[in-house]
Each structure stands twice: as C-alpha cells, then as structure tokens.
Amino acid sequence: MKTEIERCGSTDRIDFLPRALIYIERAQSSKLKSPAVLRAKITKSPDQGGQRVRNSLKNYGLGLVAVAVAVLLRWVLDPLMGDTLPLVTLFGAVAAAVWVGGYRVAIPVALIGYGACHYLFIAPRGTFDITDVTNVVGLIAYLFTCSLIIVFGEIARVGKTRVTQQREVFRVTLRSIGDAVLTTDTEGRITYINEVAESLTGWSHKDALGRPLERVFQILNEVTRKPVENPATRALRDGVVVGLANHTVLIKKDGNECPIDDSAAPIRDEQGYVSGCVLIFRDVSAQRLIERDKANQLLTARLLASIVETSNDAIISKSLDGIIQSWNAGAERVFGFTAEEAVGRHISLVIPPERLAEEDQIIAKLRAGQRVEHFETERVRSDGQRIMVSLTISPIKDAAGNVTGASKIVRDVTARRRTERERQNFVTVVENSTDFIGMCDLQGLPFFINRAGLEMIGLDDLEEARNTPIQEFFFPEDQGMIMNEFFPAILANGHGEVEVRFRHFKTGEPRWMAYKVLTLTNAANEPVGFATVSQDVTERKQLADDLRRLAADLAETDRRKNEFLATLAHELRNPLAPMSNMLEVVKQAGDDAEVLKQAHDTIERQLGQMVRLVDDLLDLNRITYDRLELRRSEVELSSVVQQAVEVARPLIDAAGHDLIIDLPDEPVYLNADRARLAQVFGNLLNNSSKYTRPNGRISLSAKRVDDEVVLTVKDNGAGIPQDKLDRIFDMFMQVDLTAERSQGGLGIGLTLVKRLVEMHAGSIEARSAGEGEGSEFIVRLPVITKPSGAAQTGPAAEPSPQRRILIVDDNRDAADSLAMLMEITGNTTYVAHDGIEAIEEIEKHRPEVVLLDIGLPGLTGHEVCRRVRQQPWGKNIVMIALTGWGQEDDRRKSEEAGFNGHLVKPVDYDKLLELLSSLTNGERVHK
Numbered sequence: 001m002k003t004e005i006e007r008c009g010s011t012d013r014i015d016f017l018p019r020a021l022i023y024i025e026r027a028q029s030s031k032l033k034s035p036a037v038l039r040a041k042i043t044k045s046p047d048q049g050g051q052r053v054r055n056s057l058k059n060y061g062l063g064l065v066a067v068a069v070a071v072l073l074r075w076v077l078d079p080l081m082g083d084t085l086p087l088v089t090l091f092g093a094v095a096a097a098v099w100v101g102g103y104r105v106a107i108p109v110a111l112i113g114y115g116a117c118h119y120l121f122i123a124p125r126g127t128f129d130i131t132d133v134t135n136v137v138g139l140i141a142y143l144f145t146c147s148l149i150i151v152f153g154e155i156a157r158v159g160k161t162r163v164t165q166q167r168e169v170f171r172v173t174l175r176s177i178g179d180a181v182l183t184t185d186t187e188g189r190i191t192y193i194n195e196v197a198e199s200l201t202g203w204s205h206k207d208a209l210g211r212p213l214e215r216v217f218q219i220l221n222e223v224t225r226k227p228v229e230n231p232a233t234r235a236l237r238d239g240v241v242v243g244l245a246n247h248t249v250l251i252k253k254d255g256n257e258c259p260i261d262d263s264a265a266p267i268r269d270e271q272g273y274v275s276g277c278v279l280i281f282r283d284v285s286a287q288r289l290i291e292r293d294k295a296n297q298l299l300t301a302r303l304l305a306s307i308v309e310t311s312n313d314a315i316i317s318k319s320l321d322g323i324i325q326s327w328n329a330g331a332e333r334v335f336g337f338t339a340e341e342a343v344g345r346h347i348s349l350v351i352p353p354e355r356l357a358e359e360d361q362i363i364a365k366l367r368a369g370q371r372v373e374h375f376e377t378e379r380v381r382s383d384g385q386r387i388m389v390s391l392t393i394s395p396i397k398d399a400a401g402n403v404t405g406a407s408k409i410v411r412d413v414t415a416r417r418r419t420e421r422e423r424q425n426f427v428t429v430v431e432n433s434t435d436f437i438g439m440c441d442l443q444g445l446p447f448f449i450n451r452a453g454l455e456m457i458g459l460d461d462l463e464e465a466r467n468t469p470i471q472e473f474f475f476p477e478d479q480g481m482i483m484n485e486f487f488p489a490i491l492a493n494g495h496g497e498v499e500v501r502f503r504h505f506k507t508g509e510p511r512w513m514a515y516k517v518l519t520l521t522n523a524a525n526e527p528v529g530f531a532t533v534s535q536d537v538t539e540r541k542q543l544a545d546d547l548r549r550l551a552a553d554l555a556e557t558d559r560r561k562n563e564f565l566a567t568l569a570h571e572l573r574n575p576l577a578p579m580s581n582m583l584e585v586v587k588q589a590g591d592d593a594e595v596l597k598q599a600h601d602t603i604e605r606q607l608g609q610m611v612r613l614v615d616d617l618l619d620l621n622r623i624t625y626d627r628l629e630l631r632r633s634e635v636e637l638s639s640v641v642q643q644a645v646e647v648a649r650p651l652i653d654a655a656g657h658d659l660i661i662d663l664p665d666e667p668v669y670l671n672a673d674r675a676r677l678a679q680v681f682g683n684l685l686n687n688s689s690k691y692t693r694p695n696g697r698i699s700l701s702a703k704r705v706d707d708e709v710v711l712t713v714k715d716n717g718a719g720i721p722q723d724k725l726d727r728i729f730d731m732f733m734q735v736d737l738t739a740e741r742s743q744g745g746l747g748i749g750l751t752l753v754k755r756l757v758e759m760h761a762g763s764i765e766a767r768s769a770g771e772g773e774g775s776e777f778i779v780r781l782p783v784i785t786k787p788s789g790a791a792q793t794g795p796a797a798e799p800s801p802q803r804r805i806l807i808v809d810d811n812r813d814a815a816d817s818l819a820m821l822m823e824i825t826g827n828t829t830y831v832a833h834d835g836i837e838a839i840e841e842i843e844k845h846r847p848e849v850v851l852l853d854i855g856l857p858g859l860t861g862h863e864v865c866r867r868v869r870q871q872p873w874g875k876n877i878v879m880i881a882l883t884g885w886g887q888e889d890d891r892r893k894s895e896e897a898g899f900n901g902h903l904v905k906p907v908d909y910d911k912l913l914e915l916l917s918s919l920t921n922g923e924r925v926h927k
C-alpha cells in the first residue's frame with residue numbers, strides 16, 4: 001500500500017515538509033530527539049559495519065544466483081534458440097543484480113554471465129575465443145546494453161533508498177514528537193494516526209484507520225459547548241492551511257474531554273491536487289492551567305493594586321535606606337503629602353524628630369527578615385499635626401530572598417485612641433461612681449456591675465456577679481414583686497423605678513435602693529437586656545426616719561416646754577405669796593423681834609428660791625445657745641463640797657434630813673470651775689432633799705479611782721422609775737408633775753448638772769431600784785495629781801473697808817436697794833439713773849467705787865467708763881460693771897472700756913464684798 005509519506009516525494013512534500021520540520025523543532029523543544037539524532041538512529045546503528053558486510057555478501061550471492069538462473073534459462077532454451085541470442089537472459093540478471101546490490105554486484109554479474117554464456121552458447125562453443133569479429137561486436141553491444149541497465153538501475157536504486165530513509169525519518173519523527181498527527185485521504189478517512197493521537201483520541205491505530213475523521217476527532221468549542229467545524233474538513237474543502245483554533249476540546253472515545261490546539265493542512269499530489277489532509281493537534285491542558293494561573297496572577301495583581309489604591313490605610317513602600325518608593329491615596333489622606341511630594345523623599349518626612357531612632361530599629365528588624373506588627377507610635381502630618389498610628393511593616397525580598405525594601409501599612413489610630421480614651425474615661429466614671437451601675441441580659445444574669453455596685457451587695461468580683469441571677473439581689477419577700485411585676489413593666493415601658501432593698505450577700509444587711517432600670521435594645525430596637533443606675537438611699541431613708549423621730553421628739557419637747565412654762569409661772573408665783581404675806585407681817589409686827597426674824601427668814605428663803613429659779617433659767621439659756629463657759633482653776637474637792645452643802649443646807653435642815661459627807665482623807669485636786677461644780681453638787685443635794693420625805697437620809701461620798709474621783713449623792717427618797725431613768729437628764733423632764741410640783745422645780749436642774757459635768761470632762765449616771773427605793777447619782781470627774789500651787793479654798797471673808805460708792809442703774813428700785821445695802825455695811829453712797837448723770841455725779845463726788853449698769857439711757861455704761869477714764873481724776877476710780885450679760889465676750893468688752901470688774905445681776909452680795917475687798921490695791925478682776 002502506498003502511504004502518504006511515499007507521496008511526499010512530490011509537490012505535497014513541499015507543503016508538508018516545512019510544517020513537519022516545525023513539529024520536529026517542537027519535538028526538539030519538547031526535549032525529544034533531534035532530526036539529526038533521528039537520522040543517525042536510522043543510518044548509524046551500532047552493528048552497522050557487520051550488517052553492511054552481511055548485506056554485501058548477500059547481494060553478491062543473489063547476483064550469482066541471478067547469473068546462474070539466467071545461464072540455466074538460456075541452456076533450457078538452447079535447443080529452441082540454437083546459437084541465436086546467446087546473451088539474452090543475462091540482461092535480466094544484470095538488471096536484478098543492480099536493483100538488489102547496485103553496480104558493485106551488477107558488474108561482476110554481467111562479466112561472469114558473459115563468460116559463462118560465451119563458453120556455453122557462442123560458437124565455437126566450449127571456448128573463450130573472441131577473435132571472431134561477430135563475437136567482438138556482440139561483446140561490445142552486450143557491454144553497452146549492460147552499462148545502460150546498470151546506470152539506470154543504479155539511479156533508480158539510489159532514489160528508492162533515499163525515499164525509504166526519508167520515510168523512516170518522518171515515521172520516527174511523527175512517532176517521537178509530542179503532538180498528535182492524523183492524516184486522511186480526500187474522503188476524510190483516517191490513513192495514519194500516531195501514538196500521541198492514539199492516546200489523545202482514545203482510538204487505536206487499528207480501530208482508527210479507514211474511519212471517518214469526525215468519528216475519531218470529535219471537537220467542541222470549550223466555551224459554547226457547540227460542535228466546531230473540523231479544520232481537516234476545511235483544509236480538504238478549501239485546500240488551505242487552517243490555523244490553530246482557540247478554546248477547542250476534543251471528546252475522547254471514552255467521552256472524556258481534553259483541551260487541544262489544532263491545525264490542518266492539505267496534502268497535494270504531483271499535479272497539485274489535494275490528495276489528503278494532515279491534522280496536527282496537541283493536549284493544551286497544562287498550557288491552559290499555566291494560562292489560567294497567569295490570568296489569576298494578573299487578576300490578583302490588579303486586585304491588590306486596587307486594594308492598595310482604595311485602602312483607607314496608608315500603604316507605603318520604601319527602600320532599605322528609607323527612601324519612599326510608593327505612596328497610595330490612603331497615605332495622602334493620613335499624612336497630607338501627595339504621592340509626588342512623598343515619593344523619592346526619606347521616610348523621616350513623617351517621623352517626629354524625637355522618634356527618628358525608631359526607624360533604625362525598624363530597619364534593623366527588616367534586614368533580619370522580620371516583620372514589625374501593630375507597632376503603635378506617633379507620626380507627623382504635613383501640617384505639623386501629630387497623629388497616633390499603628391504600623392505593620394514587612395520586608396520585601398528579591399528572587400534570591402534578599403531584603404531589598406519594606407512595605408508599610410500605616411493605620412491612623414488617633415480616633416480609635418481617642419475613642420478608647422473616652423471609653424476609658426467613661427469606664428472610670430462608671431467605676432468610680434458611687435451609684436450602683438449594672439447591666440444584665442433578659443434572663444436576669446448580670447454581665448456588668450461596677451465596683452460600687454459589687455461592694456453594695458457584697459460580691460467579690462464580676463465573675464461572681466455573672467453567676468448570680470439578679471433575683472437573688474433582693475429579699476425573698478420582694479423577689480415576686482420585682483420579677484413578676486417590675487421587670488415586665490420595664491419591658492412594656494422601656495424604663496421604671498422602684499424603691500427596694502438589696503440584700504448584702506455577705507452580711508445579709510438590707511440596703512434601700514432607688515432602683516432605676518431601663519431596657520437595652522439592639523439595632524432593631526428589640527430589648528436585649530436591662531441596665532440600671534441606682535442610688536443607695538439607705539441614709540436618706542434613715543434621715544427621713546430620723547426626721548420623723550425628731551418631729552415626734554420636738555412635739556414632745558414642745559409639750560414639755562408648755563408644761564415648763566406652766567410650771568415656771570407656778571414656781572415664780574409660789575415664793576411671792578409667802579413674801580408678800582411676810583411683808584404685811586413686817587408692817588404689822590412693830591418691834592416684835594421674834595416675828596421680824598421669822599418674816600426675814602421666810603423672805604430670804606423664798607427670795608433665794610426665786611434667785612435659783614432665775615439662775616437656772618439663765619443657765620438654761622446659755623446651754624441652749626452653747627454659751628456656758630467655765631472659769632477653771634485648780635480647786636480642792638472638799639472646798640467645792642463644802643460650798644455645795646452650804647447651798648443645800650437650808651432645804652436639808654428644813655426637811656430634817658440626815659446628811660452624811662464622806663470624803664477621801666487625801667486632798668483631791670480638780671481643774672474645775674469651783675462655782676459651777678458647787679452648783680452641780682448643790683443641785684444634786686437639793687434634789688435629794690426635795691424628793692425625800694422629811695427626816696430622810698442623804699449621803700455624799702467621794703473616792704479616788706485611778707485618775708478619777710467618783711462622787712455619789714444618794715438618798716432613800718422617792719426613787720426614779722426604771723423607764724424614766726434614761727431620760728431623767730432631758731430638759732424639762734420631771735417624773736411626776738402633779739405629785740412633785742409642790743417640791744418646786746422646772747425640770748432643768750439635772751440637764752444643767754449633766755452639761756456642767758461633761759464640760760468638766762466627766763460623766764454622770766442616775767441609778768434607782770425603782771419608785772420609793774431611793775436614788776443615786778454618780779459623778780465621775782478627772783483629777784489632777786499634782787497641783788501647781790495652793791488651790792483656792794474659797795473666798796476668805798474679810799472685814800470690808802468703808803468706801804464712797806456711786807451706784808448707777810436706770811431701775812430706781814435696783815439702784816436704791818443696792819445703795820441701802822451698801823449704806824447698811826457702812827459705806828457712803830450716791831445714786832444716778834442715766835449715763836450723763838453718772839458722769840456728773842462722778843465728777844462731783846469723785847467716789848472711790850462706781851457700780852455701773854451697762855444698759856443705760858443716754859450713754860451706755862461702756863461709754864461712761866471710757867469718758868471717766870479719759871479724765872485725770874477718773875484714772876484710779878474702781879469701776880465695776882453691773883449687768884445681766886455675763887458671757888466672755890461681755891466681760892471682754894467691759895474690760896476694754898476700762899472697767900475693773902464685771903458682775904452679773906442679780907448681784908450676789910457676798911461676791912460684791914469679795915470683789916470690793918480684792919480691789920483695795922486697784923487691781924482689775926473680772927468675775
């Protein structure tokens with residue numbers, strides 16, 4: 001069978017060869033064997049020499065066989081031919097020898113054949129005689145003919161060898177190249193299929209040959225999935241080379257697909273007519289993958305580029321020496337420099353001077369191939385503004401892995417930092433708030449409670465809070481209301497408030513809270529939890545309770561005050577009746593000394609009672625306004641007790657009580673106001689006397705206990721009911737108003753006593769076994785161990801010298817009665833009733849002593865004193881202020897005005913005498 005390759009010797013070979021060579025080159029690039037190698041494979045096999053010798057011997061053998069056959073054939077034909085044409089059969093042998101072995105075999109065959117035929121068939125037979133002319137001519141003709149046969153035979157033989165060689169080259173080439181090759185005849189039937197085409201189509205050489213091309217080579221458009229015109233069909237139809245088609249897939253015999261590139265070219269015969277077609281195709285799966293890969297890479301690169309351009313972050317690349325290489329739009333926004341301004345400049349463009357060292361550290365890390373991640377620092381904008389940024393810097397490496405630069409992603413975190421700071425501030429506020437701030441989910445599980453909140457309910461930390469449902473914050477009796485009424489109402493209204501108690505988890509104590517709750521909602525405005533900012537109102541509640549109590553107390557005090565006023569009126573009136581009675585008695589009595597004495601005693605007792613009442617009232621006023629002042633000095637206890645007993649003596653004696661005084665043997669010294677302390681014990685003794693039936697027993701005992709002296713005033717009198725004991729020191733407190741009223745008193749004595757004892761840093765307590773069981777008042781006072789000097793033991797009664805005294809008071813009775821008193825004690829007195837008159841009287845009489853009221857019409861006592869002191873004759877006059885005001889401030893004012901002394905009305909006669917005697921040397925004493 002003649003193959004398409006054999007036809008390539010003519011014009012179609014001209015078409016096909018260049019294309020074939022292209023594929024040979026492809027095969028070469030595909031690392032297949034080169035044509036030279038292929039040819040070498042064909043022509044230079046390893047046993048080439050031996051083969052050739054064997055072939056030559058074989059050829060010569062065949063030549064000899066041909067000669068023998070030719071001679072034998074002539075010999076057989078000899079009877080018929082005789083001497084004619086003796087060499088005729090040799091021409092065939094020569095032609096055969098030249099075809100098989102070439103001229104090298106043909107020439108010996110021609111010569112040997114001639115020799116044999118000449119001897120056997122040329123007359124004279126049996127000899128090699130060529131002397132006969134006919135035979136010579138015959139020999140020449142024979143040689144000529146043989147030469148022609150040998151020449152043409154050799155030419156034909158060389159041509160055939162070449163074709164065979166060429167054919168082998170193409171056969172090997174087509175088998176070796178990576179491309180699949182198919183050839184068809186003009187009918188489009190497969191005439192050749194190489195191994196690659198076999199494997200790509202799935203059709204074996206055997207099955208494919210003779211089949212229509214469309215059966216074996218089915219192709220589709222890869223994208224449209226529609227059949228594609230077979231390029232071979234077009235090449236056959238139009239006689240043109242059909243180029244590579246894109247996106248073609250070959251459907252294999254087993255139905256699998258394979259992307260291919262294909263092309264087809266017509267094969268033409270000697271006359272230029274299309275005699276077939278060659279179709280060349282190859283599997284481009286790998287190429288497609290590479291292309292897809294490249295396309296993906298391109299896409300990725302574009303994507304990255306667009307990300308870089310649209311990124312809000314600044315993305316910068318720089319060389320290792322810090323020169324900016326690229327600068328995206330984000331960088332322009334963050335730093336304020338345009339790309340033109342920044343690219344080519346050093347990165348220090350945006351680094352604050354004091355942070356330049358940071359860049360060196362960053363570069364050092366990059367050189368070591370390390371990344372710098374989320375490095376927060378400060379950078380500077382083109383307008384000089386500082387911004388906080390977070391840097392992520394990665395090294396850029398070349399193909400060899402050397403670090404050549406860096407890519408920087410810079411995020412402006414100024415706003416984030418600010419937000420963080422604001423958030424932190426908010427957290428600080430929440431954390432430092434004294435309110436309870438908390439949040440919980442809809443199930444009532446807390447997820448946040450501030451510190452104050454945790455403390456309020458006694459939870460240690462948030463973790464503990466997270467495991468404590470808020471229901472447990474409340475007392476069991478409140479839980480139902482909170483969970484079933486309050487929270488559902490919050491969900492309905494969005495907020496709500498209730499005053500409820502929180503339970504302290506550790507102590508169990510209640511805390512009243514103004515519990516304000518609101519719902520937390522999500523973006524869709526659906527409730528997701530609850531939040532509370534609640535205040536501890538325990539104190540407020542306490543205050544309200546206190547206020548209520550206070551109001552009740554005030555009402556009680558008011559009631560007592562009214563009672564007090566009634567009592568006061570009664571108590572003031574009480575002495576008046578006996579006094580006016582006795583005055584009448586004095587008028588009527590004439591010279592009856594006994595009656596006069598009795599009247600005098602009664603008046604003195606009743607007056608003393610009234611003075612005590614008024615004194616107590618004044619002290620009460622001072623206590624109320626906290627104006628009570630102590631005039632302390634070192635005093636000896638027994639002298640104080642003595643003074644107190646003197647005060648109480650008249651009452652005690654009148655009631656016939658038995659008074660027992662028991663003091664320590666050693667003197668006890670106190671830093672005290674003698675008069676006030678005497679007032680304390682005088683008051684206690686008076687009370688004992690008042691509230692004990694006549695002929696009772698009263699004792700006053702004192703003993704040292706450590707640094708204190710404990711004084712006990714005890715009686716066997718009325719006693720005090722248990723329920724009144726703790727309020728016995730309250731103002732206006734009297735145990736039994738009706739029964740005791742006759743005893744005289746305003747219910748303020750013990751209040752004063754307690755206050756005075758406390759002012760001396762002491763304490764007082766009342767004890768009684770109950771009504772009728774007697775009472776006991778225990779006073780504790782601190783003592784001083786070592787007196788600095790001799791303690792005052794009380795006023796020494798000295799005989800008073802006779803003086804000229806001016807008494808100034810706008811109350812004429814007061815002035816005149818005092819003048820009478822002074823006259824009785826042997827003094828000469830003058831009286832004035834206002835300031836001007838006072839000055840005139842002083843100037844006129846030049847008295848030694850002036851007892852001067854302060855609140856005077858015209859000029860005040862202070863003014864009078866000042867004017868007198870300005871006169872040369874006024875400097876040595878003893879001026880004593882007589883006033884109802886006895887505060888320290890009042891004493892200071894009178895001293896400033898120039899007074900030598902200050903006495904409080906009503907004037908105690910003994911005190912006045914004491915003062916006058918102490919002023920013999922003109923010294924100033926303010927009492």
Ligand code: ADP
Nearest residue numbers: 687688691719734735745746747748749750775
């Ligand atoms: P009063 O001026 O009423 O005596 P006090 O403040 O001195 O005022 O005393 C208050 C009340 O205490 C008295 O009214 C009396 O009921 C009771 N009290 C005080 N001392 C005694 C005592 N020694 N024995 C019984 N009751 C006393």
